[in-house]
Amino acid sequence: MPVDSILANGSVCSMSSTTPITIAITGASGACYALRLIQRLAQQQQPMHLILSDAARVVLTQEINLTLPEDIGDTSKAIANQLHIDEKQINTYGLHDWMAPPASGSAGIQRMVIIPCSMGTLARIANGISNTLIERAADVILKERRQLIVVPRETPLSAIHLEHMLKLARLGVHILPAMPGFYHRPQSLDDLVDFIVERVLDTLGIATNHALRWGSQ
Numbered sequence: 001m002p003v004d005s006i007l008a009n010g011s012v013c014s015m016s017s018t019t020p021i022t023i024a025i026t027g028a029s030g031a032c033y034a035l036r037l038i039q040r041l042a043q044q045q046q047p048m049h050l051i052l053s054d055a056a057r058v059v060l061t062q063e064i065n066l067t068l069p070e071d072i073g074d075t076s077k078a079i080a081n082q083l084h085i086d087e088k089q090i091n092t093y094g095l096h097d098w099m100a101p102p103a104s105g106s107a108g109i110q111r112m113v114i115i116p117c118s119m120g121t122l123a124r125i126a127n128g129i130s131n132t133l134i135e136r137a138a139d140v141i142l143k144e145r146r147q148l149i150v151v152p153r154e155t156p157l158s159a160i161h162l163e164h165m166l167k168l169a170r171l172g173v174h175i176l177p178a179m180p181g182f183y184h185r186p187q188s189l190d191d192l193v194d195f196i197v198e199r200v201l202d203t204l205g206i207a208t209n210h211a212l213r214w215g216s217q
């Protein structure tokens with residue numbers, strides 16, 4: 001199914017949903033957002049490249065009680081089992097796997113979502129530091145002027161955090177903070193999580209029937 005999406009440079013690009021999207025999970029609070037996004041993309045038959053920071057694994061254990069295996073090959077399987085999705089939709093790569101497709105612009109990956117995004121990862125990307133595959137993948141997306149969505153989570157925010165977000169926003173990065181609205185009268189935690197995840201899917205240009213659209217009731 002072709003998908004139209006507006007890229008960071010403002011151009012409209014028609015993409016097949018068979019082109020993998022890179023999903024990075026970092027050590028900010030809100031691991032549930034990442035898992036729900038992966039589940040929703042898998043339901044849309046959307047292949048994904050997945051990268052987790054070391055801190056993301058700690059947060060997954062703390063918040064979801066999900067302790068992932070150290071072996072990267074087994075990580076996709078563990079996440080697929082947790083989410084009841086097909087393991088084949090996810091390719092997980094190690095944090096220092098420089099041979100992985102997201103490490104190079106020539107792989108042609110058009111879209112990346114960092115969800116949730118820690119202030120540490122945000123700072124490193126904003127300053128061009130590419131010590132891990134997450135940071136390198138984001139650096140590649142920026143240099144190629146493709147679509148990067150970050151879902152930062154921290155409160156309160158310091159001037160440093162805000163400056164990094166502004167710097168990235170000026171480069172065309174979508175800053176989509178984990179700040180759910182309450183005007184749709186959420187009844188559950190899942191409603192709040194879906195509020196953010198559906199906004200991410202909308203921004204990716206991926207068709208969704210679940211988006212809560214103001215004025216549609």
Ligand SMILES: Cc1cc2nc3c(=O)[nH]c(=O)nc-3n(C[C@H](O)[C@H](O)[C@H](O)COP(=O)(O)O)c2cc1C
Nearest residue numbers: 026027028029053055056062118119120121153154
């Ligand atoms: C349970 C838990 C929750 C955390 N929540 C946040 C958060 O909301 N935002 C943030 O920037 N860092 C948070 N941190 C701290 C980051 O995990 C830490 O700065 C880490 O170095 C980030 O590394 P990464 O960017 O490579 O994932 C949290 C850590 C833990 C253990």
